Amino acid sequence: MSEVLRTDSFFNESLVGLFGPAQIVKSHEASAGKSFLPRVHVVPYGTTEIPKKAPVIESNTADRYTAHGDILLLDGKGNGRVILSQTANSNTVLVTEQCDNLCKFCSQPPKTRDDSILFAFAAQALIAFNSQDFVGITGGEPLLNRALFLQFLDTLKRADCHTPLHLLTNGRAFHDLSFVKEFKDALHNRDLICGIPLYGTNSAIHDDLVGEPGAWSETIDGLINAGNHGLPIEIRVIPTKRNVEQLSSIVKLALESISSISSISIMNLEQEGWAKRHWDELYIPPYQYVKMLEQTLKLQHRYKIPIRLFNYPLCHLPQHLRQYACKSISDWKAIYEEECLSCSLKSDCGGFFVSQKHKWTNPTMRII
């Protein structure tokens, strides 16, 4: 029996006992045989020629939402989740659930158990998927175990995998200059952008939000060092009640002092993980800080570095700011409220997170 849980997740009895990354094959593809990973066949319902070699997922939805070569992660209990998909507009792999920050709005609250196997899974998945497009590396804190991360880069290199990476890190590891150098060496010219969050112009605000005294000053050191070594940096800021007043100052501070910033992302708070718990304490609806957004977005004309808005449903932004909003939520993660169905902006809009369904307020401005 197979069941589609979400468009990216499956349960299938034949997957029970299988663990780690597996690659989807579609039998009509010529190169169906090649993969060093366990293979999982996905076929539309009612296919007569079902490949003999199990496992097979027979489902129209699964067939529609997967492509030959996509990577599944199997949990051993029969559940499989697509982690690298050729049809998604962005892909991300998780390399650890451990972290040295405890952000109040963490969407993936850290765990402490040893999960170094995830690095091995990630490396296998990336090598098999062999994408030319950027793939996100996320945690936890991917650079918490620095040796493991360097090894991970080395593994990719030795397997001739040149996939460009977008590394989501709190940047604290880069406060150690010798690590920055090792890191840079291990890249061997691989394209890599570091997405590093900065939540305040001082430690009082930043450390409070990330739940870790001393984090701000290490992140500042890390930003300066990484920038000076020419690592491209995407600065990420999440406006909350605590720091929204200094949003433009945070962006300005970064742009005036950190080298090699390639872009700035303003991220709307996601109602996931711990953010749910702290929602009232943190969330501020965009209409309450439109002036501040304007002031911040203006800085891109001064510094000639793009500043973009992520995770903002278009109807939560005034019209003149919509051009800066990116459709960032992966297709399968995005949902649209019923009102959205008749909205003229829907095709350009990121919509809401699946996980926000029914928990969140309705679109404040309704159909556009």
Add this chain to the structure above:
Amino acid sequence: MQEYRLLPLNFRELDNKQVVISNLTNNYMLLESKEVLNQVVDGYAPAALRHHLEEGSFIASERDFESKVKLTTAAYAQLLRKDLLGQRLIMIVPTLRCDHSCTYCQVSRANQNETGFDLPSTTIPQIIEFIKRVEKPPYKIEFQGGEPLLAENFIKEFYTQFEKAVGSQNFSIIIASSLSLLNDDFLDFAKNRKIGFSTSIDAGHYAHNKHRKLITKNSFELMRDSVNKISQVLGGGRVGSVTTITKEGKDYHNDLVDVHLNLGLQDLFVRPVSPFGFAANRATSVLSNKEFVDFLRSLILRLVDEYHSGSVIIEHFFFIHYKRLINAAQGGYVDLMSPAGYAKQSLIIDYTGNIFGSDEARMIFRRHGGNQLILGNVKQPSATLDTHFSHDLLSSSFNFDIPGCNECVYQTACGSDPIYHLQEQGEPIGNKSESAFCDLHKRVFDLVIELMDNPINNSVFEKWLEYE
């Protein structure tokens, strides 16, 4: 923040008793009075100011102090790097002959029919080799004069050979011309080629014809007709202007704007009569710096009004000072950099093939001599730059350790000009309390601070940034 530590700052009291403060991160803040400054320094900054001061890295909590120092250092390094990197403008003087004889001419032009004042076209391959040797694409080339259009064949020939050598996408050319001699044939040549024009338009029709002398006394009319023709034949955006402000023109800021509106020109650049070269001898029409800045204020206020009524005209002399003060990305300007732009941001090849580090340097050489100013000659086989002298000049042109500048509130926005001070005071650093360079720029920065303080003006300046 109850207690805080002060980070280093510079300050300056303005005429209206407000106090500007700044620091090495190039952040500026306007305080109401000296008393407020004292409170800030003594640790009793008004509560309402504290978060601004903290965000601008003027003060920090004990715990953040070290990080803020690092951020300040990093920000200052960014500033230096901005002025160290960047492309050179390569200027070529194909001829010193000119049909005009402007009263403020800076280069001692030669008469239209004289001989011996032209770069022979046989030097073109050598010039191209030289440019490729010392600079990277995309190349920015500017033809100066004299009147470059008296050497239009040279320009055409250069364009053709240069395009072959470096590819059409790798360069652009500006011709600095009075446009009195622009003919249809040349316009036709400029079609579909990356050629723009920079022309002189003085404030006031009368002043223009008085100072930009032609026997026919119609320099203004010829310029106007040519600009119109360029727009018709080549489309918009091909012409920028340079305006020299003289005594006769100082009340004509409105006239200047109207002329630009009529001609459909978006960009203008005003400057006082240059204290360099030959213009310095004919002081009668020279404005004081104060008069010049008063002119500039009226002009900018008019442009702010124009913006609100829908016309975008940007005056770049003011705008450069504004951009440098707010840390904008494109604040590079050869006369206002630290280290100086001399030889690093500009080179000029004159009609003899001699290479100079800036337009001013060639003028001073014409007037006073000084072989050190010649950095090479394109006619020499595989000519390169003799950078010995420029190195010395540039290494003493970081204004953080120049007496006067080191304590000046505008230090991080301002620049230094060793050639100017060499000419005026006999050495490249100069005594800033007697320097017209310092006086002028300080006044313009004061004006920027004054005008920015009004949000109506400031929002227009911010909008101008979008046209860059």
